[in-house]
Amino acid sequence: MPINSLPNELLSNIFLDAISEDQCDEIHFNRFPVAKHLTEDFQSFRCVCHRWNSVLLNDARQWDVFYVNGLASPTFNSPIIRSRARPIRIVIKTKRNPFGSHNWMPLLATLLKLTVLSRCVGIFLEMDVEELQSTLQEWSDTPAPLLRSLCLRAVYSSTGRATKPLRLFSAHVPSLRRIMISGMIVDWEQSGIPFDKLRVLRVESEFWEINTSLFGLENGVAQARSLTQLSIKDSRTTVTLSSALISDRIESLALSSDDLGVGPPLTGLKACPSTLTSLFIGDRFDFHGEIEPFLDFLEQMKCLKRFTFTASVLEFPDIDDAATLPLRIHGLGRLQEMHVQLDVISSAFAFALLASFPFQSLNTLQIRRNVYGYQSFWDRAADIDIIWMFLDRLDDRTFPALEHLTCDIMDGAILSFFLHLSPHLESLSVYDELHLDEDESMLLKSLTYEKACETGFLCPRLARVSIYMEMPEEERDKASDAEYEAWKAERAPFAIKVRLARKAGAERGLCKEIEEFGEDEQGEDEDDLDDYDE
DSSP states (O other), X not given: OOGGGXXXXXXXXXXXXXXXXXXXXXXXXXXXXXXXXXXXXXXXXXXXXXXXXXXXXXXXXXXXXXXXXXXXXXXXXXXXXXXTTSOEEXXXXXXXXXXXXXXXXXXXXXXXXXXXXXXXXXXEEEEEHHHHHHHHHHHTTSOOTTOOEEEEEEEOOSSOOOOOOBOOOSSOOTTOOEEEEESOOBOGGGSOOOGGGOOEEEEEEOOTTOOOOOTTHHHXXXXXXXXXXXXXXXXSSOOOOHHHHTOSSOOEEEEEEEEEESSTTTTTOSOOOTTOOEEEXXXXXXOTTOOHHXXXXXXXXXXXXXXXXXXXXXXXXXXXXXXXXXXXXXXXXXXXXXXXXXXXXXXXXXXXXXXXXXXXXXXXXXXXXXXXXXXXXGGTOSOTHHHHHHHGGGTTOOOTTOOEEEEOOOOHHHHXXXXXXXXXXXXXXXXXXXXXXXXXXXXXXXXXXXXXXXXXXXXXXXXXXXXXXXXXXXXXXXXXXXXXXXXXXXXXXXXXXXXXXXHHHHHTTSSOOOOEEOOOOOOTTTSSSGGGOO
């Protein structure tokens, strides 16, 4: 059937699928729906013929995002008209010229109040904190019965003054379920937020201009009977939130603060959230010389499936004491993913966890470099033997469900040990400085020797490998570009040898052939709390 014979309705659906593919359709903290009428695909389809242009212009679904980025264009009001009565999302970002005046913003706020706020389902605003507050004050008394998601990101105060606590709503917002706020002071007691129906709450306050405090947030969380996702990032304010930590409703909890640590308010609680499936701890964590209270805290989380720890460690206990921790046989039985960053001060925490729980369901384990850019474990710990004090306790254990391993420590013995513990491993990623050639040789043998264990190859299911060896920094500083390239060239045969050995093993049915051998993308868990805004 010729495409020109298709009815307009079907043609319109085809255009919508093509333009909307892989696009976000919900308001998130760092993501928002794209205005489809501004995409290249939309403009390309319009140029084909008069009929296609007419179909696109008259399909209200193509115009359901009101989008301004930087400055309002001459046709900025087209979505207001062409979306007709369809629910619409508002996305406004004015930080392209942070110190310039946006005299048009008050007029735009009034226009949107009169035309689309009553049918708006999502709002994303990123602008000067004072401008943001004046916009919300203009809208505060206008009912928004369909509004489901609200993201407010305050940036750049042109005056440098801290603003007064903001009351978000005084009007009707019965459908509001998701709130994300950054860089603003909110009067939580008088905010008008329907906490009893809220499902997602994310608060972030790190901008230097703002002397922030989380007014009444504790009480608000206590009222949030439907809240399932809570994310708090505030490096200057004590994060207590005991109402969240003992909640039987919250499933995803992300805390990032300078004030987290062993003892109240985190590990001093008698009860922990029984429904928690995802836990993120970032910024800074003070053990106060004790690790057992934190392990006890984790042990109570019977439903936890994902645990991420990226915090800098303070006052980690003596290694001799930590290495004698008892095995908590019934702890973290459902944990499937664990992501831990090696810390500048103490790298032992990740291995203390591995030695303390059986991890029978663990599918993904990441032990990565820390966010401060240190590339090698060796740069941070003079004696790598401290790891063995924990790993020796794993001698008679395995990780039966582990399929994906990232371990940014280029030590042949440690990596080989992990391979022995992971018989069902499918992917391996390592990124670190190579200090000893013996480590490269030992790792090569572990991956290629067909009698490495009683059953033959180690990790016979291994099909994706990413091993990046870097010259030690002190040597790199002294080496010329030619010497550095020569050093890298010496490493190149490593991948070839692994591929050939595994291919020969696969032909004999002893293992899988390596499908991918390349440099892995780093920093997966370095994005602040975005993984917890889903």
